[in-house]
Amino acid sequence: MRKKTGKTIIGIVGLAALLILLAEGSPAQAQQFKWKMQSSHPAGAPQIVLLQRMAEDIDKMSAGRLKIEILASGAIVKPFQLLDAVNKGIIECGQFWTHYTMGKHPAGSLFSSPLGGAGSGLDMFNHLSWYLQGEGRNLYLEYYNKILNADVMPFMIAPDGPEAFGWSRKQPKTLDDYLKKRYRMSSGLSSDVLKDMGGTPVNMHGGEIIPALERGLLDGGEWINTASDLKMGLYDVCKNYSLQGLHQAIGIQDIIINGEAWRSLPPDIQAMIQCATTKSIIDGLMFFIEENAKALKILIEEKGVNVFDAPPGYSEAFIKSAKKVLGKIEAERPFFKKVLDSQRKYAILVVPFTKETNKLGQLIAGAAEIK
Numbered sequence: 001m002r003k004k005t006g007k008t009i010i011g012i013v014g015l016a017a018l019l020i021l022l023a024e025g026s027p028a029q030a031q032q033f034k035w036k037m038q039s040s041h042p043a044g045a046p047q048i049v050l051l052q053r054m055a056e057d058i059d060k061m062s063a064g065r066l067k068i069e070i071l072a073s074g075a076i077v078k079p080f081q082l083l084d085a086v087n088k089g090i091i092e093c094g095q096f097w098t099h100y101t102m103g104k105h106p107a108g109s110l111f112s113s114p115l116g117g118a119g120s121g122l123d124m125f126n127h128l129s130w131y132l133q134g135e136g137r138n139l140y141l142e143y144y145n146k147i148l149n150a151d152v153m154p155f156m157i158a159p160d161g162p163e164a165f166g167w168s169r170k171q172p173k174t175l176d177d178y179l180k181k182r183y184r185m186s187s188g189l190s191s192d193v194l195k196d197m198g199g200t201p202v203n204m205h206g207g208e209i210i211p212a213l214e215r216g217l218l219d220g221g222e223w224i225n226t227a228s229d230l231k232m233g234l235y236d237v238c239k240n241y242s243l244q245g246l247h248q249a250i251g252i253q254d255i256i257i258n259g260e261a262w263r264s265l266p267p268d269i270q271a272m273i274q275c276a277t278t279k280s281i282i283d284g285l286m287f288f289i290e291e292n293a294k295a296l297k298i299l300i301e302e303k304g305v306n307v308f309d310a311p312p313g314y315s316e317a318f319i320k321s322a323k324k325v326l327g328k329i330e331a332e333r334p335f336f337k338k339v340l341d342s343q344r345k346y347a348i349l350v351v352p353f354t355k356e357t358n359k360l361g362q363l364i365a366g367a368a369e370i371k
Contacts (some may be wrong), residue, residue, distance in 0.1 A: 033066045033265065035092035037255065040079035040100070043072040046227050046291055047253060050158040051095055054280045061272040066265070068093070086256045087150045093257040095157075098143070102188045105147050106329050107336045109189045110343065111140055112254065113161070115322040116246040120340075120347035124161055124250045126354060128281060130346045131156055131252075139339050144256070147335055151259035155277035158284030161251025164229060165310050166222030167238035169213065175313040184209050184221025189325055190247040196321035206232065213237040222247065226299070227291040235303040243296075244310040246318045253284075 037055070041047040048070060055068040077085045082094035083101060098112035109115070114127065122130065130136040144154045172178035178199070185191045185201035194201040202218060212218040214237055222245060223229050235241075255277065262270065299305040330337035 030063075030065050031266075032064070033261075033269070035066065035068045035261065036071055036076070037068050037093045037095060038071040038073070038076050038082060038085075038091055039095040040073050040082060040097065041095070045072075045231065046287070047095065047158065047160060048072065050280060050284055050287060053283060054157065054276050057276045057279060058269075058272055061276065062269050066269050066272070083148070083150060083152070083256060086152055086258050089258050089260060091258075092261045093255055096154075096254055096256050098140075098154075098254055099186075099188060101148060105143070105335070106189065106333060107143055107147065107339050110336070110339045111136075111143065111156070112250075112252050113186075113190075113248045114250055114343065115189050115193060115326065116249055116319050120344045121351040121354075122250070122343060122347050123354060124159055124252075124285075126347065126350045127250045127343075128156075128159065128252070129350060130343060132278070132281075134346045135342045136346075139342060143335070143339070150256075152256040153259060153262040154254050154256045155274070156252050156254045157277050157280040158287075159250075159252045159281060160225055160228070160284060160288050161248055162243075163224055163245055163248035163251050164222055164226060165242035165245035165314075166220055167213075167229070167234050168220035168240040168242075169238050170219070171240040171306065171308050172220075172311050175311045175317060178311050178314065181219035182217070184212070184218050184223075185247065186222070189322075189329075192325045193247065193318060193321045196324055197317050210234065210237055225251070225288060225292055226295040227288065230295040230298060235299055235305050239304060240306050240308055241299065242308050242310050244314075246315060246322070 037051065039045075039048055039051055051070045055070055058066055058068060073079050076091050080100055082091075082096050085091050086094045099109045101108035111131075114120075114122070127136075131140065140154065140156070144150050144152055166183070168181065172181065179197060180200075182200050182202055183194065184204055185194050187203040191201035191203060202212075202221070204212060206223055209218070209221055209223060210233065213221070213234075220238060220240075223232060223234060226243065229235075229241075257273075265273075296307070300307060326340060330340050
C-alpha cells in the first residue's frame with residue numbers, strides 16, 4: 001500500500017513539473033520573433049556582411065527565437081527616414097549613423113563621427129572606450145530618447161573608420177591646392193570645417209560622385225574607407241588617393257530598435273542582443289583591418305593608384321577650424337557641450353597613455369622595413 005502511495009505521489013509531482021514546463025514554454029515552444037532590419041548601405045557593401053554576421057550570432061544564441069532579416073538600403077524607406085520608420089514601428093530595426101540626425105541636433109556627430117576626435121585627441125579605440133567604459137553609453141541613450149524624443153533602443157556596432165582623406169583627379173601638393181578643389185564632402189560639420197578652412201565642399205549622395213567626377217563637376221572627394229571605395233570603383237575616375245583624413249577619423253555605425261519591439265523581448269534575448277552588438281564592435285575593427293588592407297593592395301598593385309600624404313599644413317588647419325566650429329555650437333547647445341565636455345574629460349585620462357603606446361606601434365611598424 002505504501003509503495004503504491006509513494007508511486008502515486010511521485011507521479012503527481014512529475015505531472016506537476018510537466019505542467020509547469022508546459023505553462024512556461026519549453027525552448028521548442030518559446031515565443032518566436034521575426035524582425036526586419038534595413039541598412040543604410042547597398043547590397044554587397046562590407047557593412048551588410050557585418051550585419052548578417054550579427055544577425056546570425058543572435059539567431060544562434062537565441063536558438064532561433066529571434067530571426068532578423070537584413071535588407072539593403074531603400075528596401076522599405078530611404079536611409080535618412082530610418083529613424084522615423086523605426087520610431088513609428090514601420091520596421092523593427094535599422095542600421096543607422098547617428099550623424100544622420102544632425103539636422104535635428106548637432107550632437108549626433110559627436111557619437112558616430114566626431115571631427116578629428118572632437119578636437120580632444122580621442123582616436124577610435126579611445127572613443128569606443130568612452131562609449132563602453134565611460135559616460136558615452138548613457139549620453140548616447142539620452143540623445144536618442146530625450147533629445148530626439150525617439151522611442152528606440154540604440155546600440156553602437158561595427159566601426160568602419162577611419163575614413164580616407166579621399167580621391168583627387170590631380171594630387172594636391174599644398175594645402176592651397178586642396179582648398180581650391182571642388183571636393184565632395186559629407187554634409188554637416190565636416191563641410192562646415194572645410195568651409196572655415198577656405199575650401200569648397202560639395203554635398204552629394206554616393207551614387208552621384210563618379211558621374212560628377214567624370215563630367216568635371218568635382219575635382220575630388222571622399223566616400224568611406226578603402227574597402228568601400230574599392231567596391232564603388234572610384235579608381236576608375238581618380239588615380240590619386242590618401243588615407244590621412246581628419247573629417248571622420250572615427251566612424252561608428254549603430255542600430256536602432258523600435259522601443260515596443262525591444263520591450264516585447266524576454267530579458268535573455270535582450271541580453272543576447274547586447275552581447276551581439278558588443279561583439280560586432282570587435283568584428284568591425286578586425287574585419288576592416290583586413291578588408292581595407294586587401295583593398296589598398298589591389299588599388300596600388302592592380303588599379304595603378306598613387307597613394308599620397310595629405311598636404312603639409314592640412315592637419316593643423318583642420319584641427320584649428322574644427323575647434324572653432326565646435327566652439328560655436330557648444331556655446332549655443334547645452335547638450336552638445338555636455339557630450340563634448342565628457343569626451344574632453346575622458347581624453348585627459350586616456351590620451352597620454354595612447355601617445356606612449358603609439359610610439360611602440362611606430363617601432364613595430366618600423367621593424368617591418370628591416371631586412
